[in-house]
Amino acid sequence: MSQFVYLYRIDADEQRERMGSPERAQQSMQAWMNWMRQLEAGGHLKERGQPLDRTGRLVRGKTRVVTDGPFAEAKDLVSGFTIVEADDIAQAAELANGCPILEGGGAVEVRPVLAMNF
């Protein structure tokens, strides 16, 4: 088994647009919980990971330029991460198919964790 990181990427505005009524928001959340449960039941959930706030700071380059968030307007925002275990990248990508973020127009970036031992 190898480890993979799922980076959840969203368009913040679009996500808000799509949220719709409270009832639909609750359904989306239920879908997330179900998905996490499925990963867990399949023995693929290594770490639930964490959701990330849209605010923050960006520290960049040699001159250490600090830019303030919020990044709420960003078109491609990392909204959180999860660590999964899968046989290979193909299976990890396959598992990402069921992620509810896709319904909302977002994306899951699947990245293998570089292992210490080969």
Add this chain to the structure above:
Amino acid sequence: MAELSEHLFRRESGRMVAALTRIFGVHNLALAEDVVQDAFCRALEVWGMRGVPDNPSAWLMTAAKNRALDVVRRERTSRTFAPEVSQLLETEWTLAPTVAEAFADHTIRDEQLRMMFSCCDPRLPEEVQVALILNILCGFGASEIASAFLTGRAAIEKRISRGKKVLASSRRLFDLADREFAPRLSGVHRALYLLFNEGYHSASAKAPIRAELCGEAIRLASLLAEDGLAATPATLALAALMCLDAARLPARTDALGDLNLLADQDRSLWDPTLLRRGFELLERSATGADLTQYHVEAAIAAMHSSAPTVDATDWRGIVSLFDTLMTIAPSPVVALNRAIAIAQADGPARGLDELRAITDSERLSSYPFYFAAMGELELRRGNATAAREHFQSALAVARNAAERRHLSRRVQRCSE
């Protein structure tokens, strides 16, 4: 991991909007709705990954409260907030306790009441009032309201935005100490009555959404019934009527969602808790000099609810209540129901006479249950051919699949 209770977001939505309106003012309703949306966004991200917190309602309230503090700090120089509290929002000293107070249970209750009264502004048509209540106080989205009302989404959106424009143009929410309290309270009664009936008699075949509408109407009527000023005899009678009728909902449709006639209902399915509450409210409503439409309708519902079978029902008593109702709130549908009660008391022939005597029966010509009632009574006196024709007329104006199935079965019954 904790499970999420059904419709939690929808329920909390109305409560959060009420608290936020207390701070921002009704002219900033859109801002309040944004903050609620933010709280849901945050919950979606955090709970979706980490699981539901122990007290989800309190979590949402705190998220909304913190966001409200941010908004006030950021915008207090550029925006005017609720006139009742705007001064208290100006200094850090008083800001936090003022916002905390807005989220206290008793404030939320009061603000929901005021919002309800504001939604029933007489400048707005009743269908706009009902759509506003469902959207703001009950958290239904436009497409959910549209599907319950069998109306287009665009039409509902138009009603909601028209209503919100009127709301936002008022300086503050309706004050229950206002001179206009009494007439406005009857407006609120009418809107809640419509809302309830939309759920109870809705042509929409979706049983869950209908039960939800009835549940919301009862919740709002209970808010009125628990308030010192608003708990008038008419309020109590309206709440009684809703409880007594809603108690029969579980028996009203069968497993396929088809309508069960009163005679065919399994009375053991009637909800005993709602019945008890209904009787209690009805008893409390019997004070004062005003006999309202709600009193009479609740009394009729109570007679049905306390009868062990259709035959053991006090039909004569029901007829006399319908006579009263015809003098207070006459309508073709009331006349139709009165005729059916007369048929039960004095036989189908008398009932048919009464049905034919309904003066504006052309208003019933698109109402399937008018023809269905004729059919039932003809069938009961052994006139299967006439009955069949009536059921076929009913079938021609049936409004949904459940009604069509029910009526086709009745047509078939006439040939057996």
